[in-house]
Amino acid sequence: MRSSSVGWLFLAPTLLILFVFGVLPFLYVLVIGFTQWNSFAADPEMRFTGADNFRRLVFDDQFLYSLWLTLKFAFFAVVSEIVLGYFLAQAFMRDFPGKGFFRTIHTLPLVIAPIAVGATWRLLTVPGLGPLPYYLNRWFGYEFNISRYIDQAFFTTVVMDVWHWTPLVTLTLLAALSSLPKEPFEQAQIDGANRFQIFWHITLPLLKPAILATVFIRMMDALRTVDEVWMLTGGGPGAATRYIGLHIWRVVFPKTDYGYGSAMSLITLYLTIVLCWMLYAGLVARRDLKRAD
Amino acid sequence: MYHFKGLIASAFATALLSSTTPALADFWSDAAKGLEGTTIRGISESTPPSNYAKDVLGPAFTKATGIKVEFEATSWDQMYDKAIKDMEANTGIYDFVYIEQDIIYSYLARNFLVDITADLNESPNLKSPTFDISKFTSFVDNFKNDKGNLFGVPMEAFIKVYLYRKDLFNDPKVKEAYKAKYGADLAPAKDHKEYRQIAEFFTEWGKSSGGELWGTTVQAASGHPASVYEVVESVFPTYGIYNWGIDAKTYGASVANGGRLNSPEAKAALAWWIGNLAYAPPESTSSTWDEIAATFAAGRAAQGLVYGENAAWIATDDKKSTVVGKVGVALPPVEPGVIEQATSGQGYIGYYDGGAFGIPHSSKNKKAALLWLQYIGQESVQADWALAGSRITHNATYDDPKVKEQDKKVDGYYTLMREKGPLFRGAPPFPFHNQVREAIAPFIYQAITGELKPDEALDKAAAAADAELKNLGYRK
Numbered sequence: 001m002r003s004s005s006v007g008w009l010f011l012a013p014t015l016l017i018l019f020v021f022g023v024l025p026f027l028y029v030l031v032i033g034f035t036q037w038n039s040f041a042a043d044p045e046m047r048f049t050g051a052d053n054f055r056r057l058v059f060d061d062q063f064l065y066s067l068w069l070t071l072k073f074a075f076f077a078v079v080s081e082i083v084l085g086y087f088l089a090q091a092f093m094r095d096f097p098g099k100g101f102f103r104t105i106h107t108l109p110l111v112i113a114p115i116a117v118g119a120t121w122r123l124l125t126v127p128g129l130g131p132l133p134y135y136l137n138r139w140f141g142y143e144f145n146i147s148r149y150i151d152q153a154f155f156t157t158v159v160m161d162v163w164h165w166t167p168l169v170t171l172t173l174l175a176a177l178s179s180l181p182k183e184p185f186e187q188a189q190i191d192g193a194n195r196f197q198i199f200w201h202i203t204l205p206l207l208k209p210a211i212l213a214t215v216f217i218r219m220m221d222a223l224r225t226v227d228e229v230w231m232l233t234g235g236g237p238g239a240a241t242r243y244i245g246l247h248i249w250r251v252v253f254p255k256t257d258y259g260y261g262s263a264m265s266l267i268t269l270y271l272t273i274v275l276c277w278m279l280y281a282g283l284v285a286r287r288d289l290k291r292a293d
Numbered sequence: 294m295y296h297f298k299g300l301i302a303s304a305f306a307t308a309l310l311s312s313t314t315p316a317l318a319d320f321w322s323d324a325a326k327g328l329e330g331t332t333i334r335g336i337s338e339s340t341p342p343s344n345y346a347k348d349v350l351g352p353a354f355t356k357a358t359g360i361k362v363e364f365e366a367t368s369w370d371q372m373y374d375k376a377i378k379d380m381e382a383n384t385g386i387y388d389f390v391y392i393e394q395d396i397i398y399s400y401l402a403r404n405f406l407v408d409i410t411a412d413l414n415e416s417p418n419l420k421s422p423t424f425d426i427s428k429f430t431s432f433v434d435n436f437k438n439d440k441g442n443l444f445g446v447p448m449e450a451f452i453k454v455y456l457y458r459k460d461l462f463n464d465p466k467v468k469e470a471y472k473a474k475y476g477a478d479l480a481p482a483k484d485h486k487e488y489r490q491i492a493e494f495f496t497e498w499g500k501s502s503g504g505e506l507w508g509t510t511v512q513a514a515s516g517h518p519a520s521v522y523e524v525v526e527s528v529f530p531t532y533g534i535y536n537w538g539i540d541a542k543t544y545g546a547s548v549a550n551g552g553r554l555n556s557p558e559a560k561a562a563l564a565w566w567i568g569n570l571a572y573a574p575p576e577s578t579s580s581t582w583d584e585i586a587a588t589f590a591a592g593r594a595a596q597g598l599v600y601g602e603n604a605a606w607i608a609t610d611d612k613k614s615t616v617v618g619k620v621g622v623a624l625p626p627v628e629p630g631v632i633e634q635a636t637s638g639q640g641y642i643g644y645y646d647g648g649a650f651g652i653p654h655s656s657k658n659k660k661a662a663l664l665w666l667q668y669i670g671q672e673s674v675q676a677d678w679a680l681a682g683s684r685i686t687h688n689a690t691y692d693d694p695k696v697k698e699q700d701k702k703v704d705g706y707y708t709l710m711r712e713k714g715p716l717f718r719g720a721p722p723f724p725f726h727n728q729v730r731e732a733i734a735p736f737i738y739q740a741i742t743g744e745l746k747p748d749e750a751l752d753k754a755a756a757a758a759d760a761e762l763k764n765l766g767y768r769k
Contacts (some may be wrong), residue, residue, distance in 0.1 A: 038728070038764075038765060040728055040765070041725075041764075041765040041766050042766030042767050043766050043767060048473045124575060127578065128575035133575070143575075145575055147576075147578035148515065148741075150742055150744070162553050171606065217653075233516050234514070236517070237515030237516060237741065238577060238735070238739040240742070242516075242735075252372075253374050254370075254518075255731045255732075256377070257728070290309050
């Protein structure tokens with residue numbers, strides 16, 4: 001009993017912080033999500049409107065488009081980061097000249113604030129003046145203008161995210177690769193397995209927990225991306241990079257539509273949880289099910 | 294005898310000066326007694342006039358009063374976000390905020406701001422003898438309520454003018470080539486057709502001469518409200534579409550609801566503006582008001598609609614501009630009949646922009662902020678401020694020798710503003726400014742990228758504006 005009280009005492013500060021900065025704001029957003037509240041409306045007071053906001057969301061083309069765009073962005077960004085991160089981690093498992101230097105350089109994007117990453121990429125890509133459009137045009141005659149062409153803008157945001165976050169994936173997978181037991185690999189080599197068979201039947205299954213954790217972290221991050229993209233494209237051109245976080249920001253801040261914006265936030269949170277659960281169920285629970293069989 | 298009279302007059306003048314000057318000079322320190330050491334915090338958009346207030350007027354005020362001024366000059370978006378959140382939450386972080394002319398109605402509707410007139414009447418000891426509202430231009434009226442009480446002290450005012458490259462327009466070779474091609478004399482455009490023709494001509498001229506020159510600037514940032522503003526505040530009026538195309542009585546935006554946002558004239562205006570992109574530098578689709586000025590200053594465009602706050606530095610600052618001495622200023626091109634409507638007061642031809650500093654109700658240092666606002670509103674500080682930011686808020690500033698001198702270098706921008714200013718107008722008095730802008734913005738952006746045709750974009754924008762106004766409760 002005594003030890004239990006001491007345990008709770010130690011936990012108390014963390015729980016308090018979690019409650020004040022996590023649970024309370026969530027409850028606040030939950031309540032506001034069921035109200036109509038725009039401080040610049042004819043009636044600026046908060047009014048309870050039941051599930052009206054949620055009903056509106058179902059028919060809101062812009063919200064649904066932003067949601068679809070965010071999923072597309074998350075898919076391309078996370079898959080690219082995992083694949084690239086794995087190959088880089090494998091590369092760092094071997095020795096090559098300048099490995100230490102390259103590893104440091106490669107990790108640098110991680111320590112840069114997202115807003116600075118966005119600013120850097122903006123300077124690189126600003127039409128007419130940035131080095132990237134300039135040299136692409138000069139060397140290849142390719143017109144690169146992320147403020148005019150929607151596909152270019154979308155893929156530039158993906159590339160920027162990959163540039164920023166692949167080092168995290170690399171480091172995680174590098175740690176996982178370093179900790180893998182040697183025996184299964186040696187045994188497979190003795191049995192005459194080729195490189196692909198070793199990768200598919202040994203490396204990948206052993207790395208699965210690390211990959212899964214990384215995918216979860218990166219997917220949740222990608223689904224709530226705001227600052228980098230806000231800096232680079234502002235959500236444009238048109239709505240090409242108006243990901244859900246940016247869309248909610250526009251509804252809540254410039255439009256001051258707090259009720260509707262809160263409802264969007266709640267739905268987005270719910271979808272993120274569902275998506276993660278589906279991923280977990282697909283990759284982990286299925287394996288457990290097989291084992292049970 | 295004459296000599297004696299002169300002596301008497303001199304003595305009288307000296308006595309008068311010696312008795313009044315200390316009184317005026319001491320007003321600030323007297324009024325600030327007990328407030329020394331106080332720090333007032335303000336937020337504004339980072340523009341030449343704001344930076345002058347931050348770098349020059351703030352320190353001078355501190356020297357005169359002992360009140361420190363912490364001035365946050367940030368981006369336009371951040372400035373609004375921070376100021377509105379502070380005033381809504383009543384946190385009192387800011388003691389003075391920038392109020393652009395177009396947002397004052399929203400702030401007044403929410404009762405965010407201190408009534409400066411009433412507060413000064415209640416505290417006569419804080420009323421500066423050198424602060425006189427009657428000395429301001431009529432722009433100050435934007436910051437008064439129905440009773441004539443003041444809620445913001447104007448710190449900048451300018452018109453969005455048509456800038457053109459005078460050197461190119463006067464170049465005999467260019468003129469000859471233009472005449473040969475179009476059979477007309479090259480001169481600043483009077484209407485949209487001429488403007489397009491000139492844009493097309495200079496774009497081709499730039500290509501053939503191998504230089505980085507295009508026919509026009511276009512403030513067409515495809516993910517930033519600056520593009521919406523250029524359409525509704527600068528281009529629409531030149532086609533006779535006023536108040537953003539929204540009916541000021543019924544708050545209807547679409548033609549079906551009494552508005553003109555998707556009227557044939559509005560569609561023609563948007564189509565013309567989008568069409569100009571073909572003759573604009575590649576950075577145009579990422580250009581806000583700042584980048585437009587930078588594009589023109591870099592000599593990359595032959596003409597364009599540019600905010601007047603940038604006119605002076607573009608024309609005179611050779612550290613930042615490559616077109617010093619080459620800038621011409623004119624009225625924007627308009628459709629037939631628009632000038633007549635503007636002259637008769639039934640319309641306007643462009644945007645009369647500007648802003649003021651106001652005190653939020655949430656401020657914790659209202660008295661110190663009241664002194665600061667009066668300090669920046671004095672006539673004595675206006676001329677140098679005008680030179681730094683090509684902004685004029687006092688009638689007398691136009692006649693200041695320094696301003697007159699600069700006027701010559703800016704091709705008569707100040708004279709144009711003084712004489713033709715009444716043809717321009719600020720944003721309509723809508724309390725839902727940001728909300729409607731955000732509702733229509735996505736469709737303007739999509740028109741820029743070509744995802745929507747101008748007609749479709751405005752039909753959708755009008756429907757979205759109608760829906761938003763209904764949702765906000767303004768349109769029944």
